[in-house]
Amino acid sequence: MNSREKLVELHGITARSDAGYVVFRNLDFTLTAGETAVIRGATGSGKTALAEIIVGRRQPESGTVSLFGNILTPRNSAILRQTRRRIGGVGGIFSLIERLSVAENILYPLLIRGDARSFIKTRLHQVLLQFNLTGRKADRVSALSRGEKLMVMFARAIIADQPLLLIDEPLELLEQPRFDETTNILKRLSAAGHTLLILTSGQKTITVPGAREYQLSEGQLQ
């Protein structure tokens, strides 16, 4: 991947909420490979709507959404699927499947990509180690604490080397030790060259070195 490749390009996005009020007004946003962007916004400011637009789950009224150089249109479901496979999601619209085990949740992106069994096994072992989840791999997600669930989501978000990580409200309800651990994970991922888009309500300050910071209010990014 070219380090200057634009992974996310939103141009002239105008969108309304389900209730009908304007969420975004002519919004522009660009995220380049290797960059980290933190978008802060109060509850109801449209952070989740922005995530939905980026993954093609919500259609804007006007404007174009381009991911990895592909313009997303609802008609081209094959491109949409291919694009989504390159996004690792944590929190917000991305959730875990409670009835499945930790390992089953984490390996989903590899299953979707159609990787071989042996590769899935090796890669799963690596990420379980990376996020200290080896001892819990057979446990059901429903039996995990909030912090552990977050670790499982991070593991799932990177297992397929997804180039873009979309992280929605990751730290808001975490206790301080888990908060610090997660902030360190974000820093490590950023330092490792992952492209991070972090959406937060800003109740707790997330500091990622080199991150571009935005404020989302009244449908605009400032």
Place this chain on the structure above:
Amino acid sequence: MNRAIYVMGRMFTNLYRRPLASLGTFLSLTLLYLLLNLAWTSSLSTGAYYAKMISQIDVEAFLDDSVPDSTVALFVESLSKLDGVQTVVFISKDEARARLTNLMGLDLMDGFEENPLPRSLVMRFKEDYLTSRSLESFRNQLFSLQGVTEIFYAQRWLEKAEEARRLIGRIVLFLSIVIIVAATLNLIQSVRFSARNDQDEIAQIKLMGGGISLTSLPHILEGLLLSLLSGIASWMLIHYSLRYISIREVTIVYPSSDGQIIFYLGAAAVGLFAGFMGTVWKK
């Protein structure tokens, strides 16, 4: 785990997670397929019985005394060559008398100076020609022969039997359509319920870029499996229960192995169609 194992695992999990719903669908489908197969077996058995009955039908043409025996021999020869005619047997006056005596138990012609019974030709036909239409057309051809005075066959009986057979065929067809529609709707609802139960999981798989093979295929295969298992169970029930049933003069005729293969393919098609519809039917 790879994708194929995952899909199979999800299919079985879907059934296992809702045991009562799965059992209910399986039993109701089994019952519907049982009715369908019973109707089919009954239709084949009555068809075989019908064929056996009509195979005994013959046409007897009575000849005028003026027709010389040499002409009768020519009649036999030309009639034997006609399409659909299996045998032509000439019954002389003496043979007719012997047959009547045999039938009545005494010689009714005793005391007559001359045997008044007419000579006749008795014709049997191949199975495909034993229809009222064919026999009627044959009868008209026979009448064109000079010297044929009367023709007899069980015309009314044959017409009634054909009518009854057509009626049975229509009833079986109607029942089959109703049963297949009911089975399909039943299965669609079951798969739809299962898919709705998994909608959060499906939404996450879609968000991660999963296609139909991960979102819908487990449910489609669920429909296939339920339909096939019900089909197999229905045949097992029929084979088991009909061993204990016997009807006088009626032999129970099961569908041929080709017919049964077609049935299983049909059940598989119903399962796949219902599974697909269950996953795409949103409302």
